[in-house]
Amino acid sequence: MEPRATLRKLWAPIGRTLKRHNLILIWVTRRAITAVAYLLMVLTILFFIFDIVNPYSPTGPATCASVVPCASNWWGFVSSMFAGQWGQYMLPSGNNIPTITYVSYYLPYTIELSVLALLLSLAIAYPLGLLSGWRPGRYLDGAVRTYTAVWLFVPVVVICLFLLLFLYEPFVNYSGDVSSVFGTLPSAAWFDTNLGGTPSWIGLWGGTSPTGFPLIDAAWNRAWTVEWFILLKVMLEAAVIALSYVAVFLRYARNATVEATRAEFLRGGRARGVPDRSLLWHHTGRRVIPLYVFTIGNTFGSLILIQSVVEFLFDSHGLLYVLLFNGGAQLFGGASSTLQEPLMVAILFLIAIALLVVNIVAELVAMVLDPSWLSQKEKGRT
Amino acid sequence: MSGPREILTVRSHLARRLGSYVRNVSLMLGTVLLGLYVVVGLAAWICYSGTLTFMNPDISVLYGMSGPSPPTLMLSPFSLGPHMLGQTGGFGFGVAEGLVKGTPWDLMLFAGILVPTALLGLVIGVIAGGLGNAIDDVLMTVTDVVGSIPPFMIALVVYFEVMPNLPTATVTGGTNQSFLARPEAPLVFVLAMVLISWAPYARLARVRAKDIASKPFVEAAAAAGASKFRILFRHILPNSASPMFSQVPITLANLIVIMTILPYVGLLTTGGSKLILVSFMPSSNFPEWTWVLVNGMLGWSVNLGTNAWWGYVFPFLWILAFALAVLLFCDGLEEFLSPRSGSATH
Numbered sequence: 001m002e003p004r005a006t007l008r009k010l011w012a013p014i015g016r017t018l019k020r021h022n023l024i025l026i027w028v029t030r031r032a033i034t035a036v037a038y039l040l041m042v043l044t045i046l047f048f049i050f051d052i053v054n055p056y057s058p059t060g061p062a063t064c065a066s067v068v069p070c071a072s073n074w075w076g077f078v079s080s081m082f083a084g085q086w087g088q089y090m091l092p093s094g095n096n097i098p099t100i101t102y103v104s105y106y107l108p109y110t111i112e113l114s115v116l117a118l119l120l121s122l123a124i125a126y127p128l129g130l131l132s133g134w135r136p137g138r139y140l141d142g143a144v145r146t147y148t149a150v151w152l153f154v155p156v157v158v159i160c161l162f163l164l165l166f167l168y169e170p171f172v173n174y175s176g177d178v179s180s181v182f183g184t185l186p187s188a189a190w191f192d193t194n195l196g197g198t199p200s201w202i203g204l205w206g207g208t209s210p211t212g213f214p215l216i217d218a219a220w221n222r223a224w225t226v227e228w229f230i231l232l233k234v235m236l237e238a239a240v241i242a243l244s245y246v247a248v249f250l251r252y253a254r255n256a257t258v259e260a261t262r263a264e265f266l267r268g269g270r271a272r273g274v275p276d277r278s279l280l281w282h283h284t285g286r287r288v289i290p291l292y293v294f295t296i297g298n299t300f301g302s303l304i305l306i307q308s309v310v311e312f313l314f315d316s317h318g319l320l321y322v323l324l325f326n327g328g329a330q331l332f333g334g335a336s337s338t339l340q341e342p343l344m345v346a347i348l349f350l351i352a353i354a355l356l357v358v359n360i361v362a363e364l365v366a367m368v369l370d371p372s373w374l375s376q377k378e379k380g381r382t
Numbered sequence: 383m384s385g386p387r388e389i390l391t392v393r394s395h396l397a398r399r400l401g402s403y404v405r406n407v408s409l410m411l412g413t414v415l416l417g418l419y420v421v422v423g424l425a426a427w428i429c430y431s432g433t434l435t436f437m438n439p440d441i442s443v444l445y446g447m448s449g450p451s452p453p454t455l456m457l458s459p460f461s462l463g464p465h466m467l468g469q470t471g472g473f474g475f476g477v478a479e480g481l482v483k484g485t486p487w488d489l490m491l492f493a494g495i496l497v498p499t500a501l502l503g504l505v506i507g508v509i510a511g512g513l514g515n516a517i518d519d520v521l522m523t524v525t526d527v528v529g530s531i532p533p534f535m536i537a538l539v540v541y542f543e544v545m546p547n548l549p550t551a552t553v554t555g556g557t558n559q560s561f562l563a564r565p566e567a568p569l570v571f572v573l574a575m576v577l578i579s580w581a582p583y584a585r586l587a588r589v590r591a592k593d594i595a596s597k598p599f600v601e602a603a604a605a606a607g608a609s610k611f612r613i614l615f616r617h618i619l620p621n622s623a624s625p626m627f628s629q630v631p632i633t634l635a636n637l638i639v640i641m642t643i644l645p646y647v648g649l650l651t652t653g654g655s656k657l658i659l660v661s662f663m664p665s666s667n668f669p670e671w672t673w674v675l676v677n678g679m680l681g682w683s684v685n686l687g688t689n690a691w692w693g694y695v696f697p698f699l700w701i702l703a704f705a706l707a708v709l710l711f712c713d714g715l716e717e718f719l720s721p722r723s724g725s726a727t728h
Contacts, residue, residue: 030519034526041527045536049543152635153705155642155672158698161679251632301532305636308534309643327542328647344542348535355530 027363035356040078042352046345047077081349087342099342103319103350105205108212110318114307116234117241118296121303125246125253126285126292132250133257133288134280144250151247156306159240160313167236185214185317186229199223206317214317237310241303248302249295256291260284290370297362300355323347402718409714415707423485430482433553433667436473468692472649472677473666477696480677484669487568488704491662491670494572495579496633496708500626502576503583508622510584511591512614522588529581533633534640536578540571541644541662553664563665571662579633586625594621624719627712634708638701641672649676671701 080086086099132144185206191198201209201221208217215234218227261284269279308320315321326340404410467477510521545567553563594600595618603613641662648660660666661673678693 030523030526034523034530037523038527038530042531045531045539049539053544053547149631149706149709150702152631152709153638153702155639155675155698155701157639157642157646157679158675158694248632248635301534302632302636304532305534305639309639312643312647323538324643324647327538328650341543348539351535352531355532359530 024367027367031360031363035360038356039352042349043078043081044074046348047074050341050345051077081345086346086349089340089343099346102205102343103346104212105207106317106319106322107350109214109316110307110311110320112213112215113234113237113241113311113316113318114303117238117245117307118303120235120238121242121245121249122292122296124242125249128246129250129253129257129292130280130285130288133254134261134284136258144254148247148250148254151244152251154244156240156244156309157313159243160310163236163240164313186226194225195223199226233314233316237314237316240310241306244306245299245303248299252295252298253288253292256295257284257288260288260291263287287370290366293362293369294366297359300358300362304351304355319347319350323351406714406718408710409718412707412709412711412714415703416711419485419489419704419707422482423489426482427486431486432483433665434473434475434480434483434669436475436667467696470674470677470680470693470697472680475674475677477674477678477692480669480674481671481697481700484671484674487663487669488671491568491572492634492637492708494568495575495637496630498576499579499633500583500630503580503585503629504587504619504623504626506580507584507587507589508591508614508619511588511622512595512618513610514592514595518588521584525581525584525588528578529585531578533575533578533636536574537571537640537644540574541648544570544574545662561665561667563668565664567664568662575637582629582632583626586629587622590622590625591618594618624716627716627719630712631705631709634705638672638705641670642675645673645676646679649680671697671704675701 084100086103088096089099089102090096128144132141135141185202185208186194188198191202199221201217201223203209206214208214210220211217214230215227218224218230263284266279266283269283270276274283304320307318308324310316311318311321312324323344326343329340467481469475470477470480506521506525510518510525545564548564548566548570550562550564552560553565554560600613600617603617608616645660645662661668661670663670663673666673675694675697678695678697680693
């Protein structure tokens with residue numbers, strides 16, 4: 001038999017199953033293919049740039065094998081990245097530390113910040129989007145659209161620097177030490193004057209125990225002053241992120257809300273005398289949730305971009321700060337900087353995974369909340 | 383069929399279209415504002431082009447990395463000449479000079495990214511939506527894959543890893559300066575951005591193309607014997623173009639954030655010791671708006687305070703006005719071109 005006919009014969013039952021309007025199966029298949037292709041493509045780009053354009057082993061394969069996820073071949077690189085063998089990162093002291101360990105000190109803060117920023121953004125965007133979409137063209141809608149349009153183009157850098165400028169003094173006064181304006185935890189000097197030394201739950205490079213999330217750990221250890229200090233900074237950063245992210249988010253979400261307010265059942269409800277408030281907050285409010293969840297997945301890349309700017313400028317104890325800082329250090333050139341590349345590769349890979357996971361979760365949640373969502377997506381409504 | 387009747391119809395149609403163009407406030411406003419930028423850009427290109435001259439070429443002095451205390455090299459604004467809007471922090475050059483000389487470069491940079499991105503996305507989306515079936519599946523899977531990679535990630539990798547490795551050449555500037563530059567740098571940045579940002583456009587175009595492909599006039603064209611190619615690019619593509627314009631402002635916003643943060647990171651971490659690396663232009667002597675803004679903001683981070691407000695206020699307003707012009711233009715054009723408004727070119 002010719003290979004083509006064999007292929008067709010093998011494909012036939014799969015094709016029949018797919019054709020039976022089994023959108024979930026189509027979704028899962030496409031998602032699986034896309035996920036694998038996506039991760040491979042990201043790794044290929046990283047491999048191409050970090051190993052071919054700017055190879056990270058100037059001293060030869062021996063160093064390569066001991067220091068970085070060995071990069072001489074594509075498959076070796078890909079498999080070691082998937083296996084979590086992300087090579088070594090050279091500390092300023094000259095010692096090497098496994099990249100994955102180093103990353104684990106910084107990851108919790110980034111997760112904490114993005115979760116808080118996302119919650120804050122939704123708390124702002126959900127009512128604003130609903131109210132503005134409910135009566136398009138009215139004052140509130142005009143205000144929301146103006147805010148979205150202007151804030152979309154205000155570089156986050158400008159907002160961060162303005163805030164830092166005006167909050168510099170209060171922070172210095174509060175902590176009693178200039179260096180503590182930056183970072184997440186109060187500085188060592190602050191701990192020395194106020195608590196008589198750094199407490200034992202704060203470990204290397206500011207990594208906290210037991211969970212690693214500074215907010216949770218401070219509460220766990222009942223260090224309420226520290227908790228207040230951390231909360232202040234995290235909420236400040238989250239607010240800056242939210243202000244910018246809401247602008248991006250609402251640009252997508254507002255139109256979805258306008259669409260949702262034109263549903264037939266709303267007209268029916270109104271005719272039966274259901275009050276407008278109930279129609280807005282109860283009926284439409286519930287109806288737009290899947291769309292909003294899907295939009296989070298869609299715009300998560302923007303959130304990461306904004307967050308990395310904020311983390312960098314506030315000198316946070318986060319992974320995105322490390323990414324930008326080490327990227328900048330890369331520009332110094334020289335032998336030692338090549339050892340920072342495994343760290344950059346690892347963080348970029350983690351970002352790629354985070355995006356993938358958030359997108360899949362967002363689509364799943366949207367599907368669970370609104371069973372007709374998938375068929376609408378297939379028709380291209382969202 | 384020809385004759386006076388048809389001519390009359392054509393003319394009145396044109397007049398109607400022109401009328402709806404003029405009555406579209408945001409489109410008109412956007413066109414005028416963008417036109418102003420283009421005029422400034424052309425004028426600068428013809429009679430005021432050239433590179434920037436730095437008053438403070440060794441920027442590491444500013445950070446106290448070498449030399450004594452940071453000098454304050456900021457002239458106050460509202461004098462005449464290239465320092466008309468004051469002087470920036472950082473390298474120290476005239477704000478007005480940087481903004482005006484940068485206009486042609488920035489217009490080319492933004493147009494060079496936004497237009498090909500939208501066109502690429504449009505073509506891919508129209509092919510996917512218009513042809514459907516297996517081609518649609520394959521193209522949309524590719525789109526999903528590319529669309530999941532944030533442009534920011536690629537910009538970062540290009541800025542930190544690729545740009546330092548580009549070949550250098552010695553460039554002679556306007557006032558007999560000569561410095562090292564990487565002539566390919568903007569091109570590499572533009573290419574990378576175009577190749578990574580087209581996915582949202584393709585999604586939007588595909589949705590519209592699917593919708594258009596089921597319209598009677600497309601079936602009529604097919605029945606009249608039009609080829610698949612002709613149907614795709616003559617009938618479906620022009621009618622699928624309008625949603626592209628809703629995505630352009632978001633791409634622009636991301637670009638502005640990327641272009642302000644990465645030079646900032648480069649400057650802060652290297653203290654400007656690698657002068658030619660800190661901008662997306664061939665070298666830092668090449669004028670570029672976001673680069674002027676970054677320099678203006680450097681006054682803060684080295685504790686020169688907000689007194690030198692002109693360093694960031696003017697560039698910020700200049701960039702914001704341009705971005706808003708693009709937004710108004712795109713929103714207006716989307717409304718103007720959407721088939722609902724009756725302009726569909728069948």
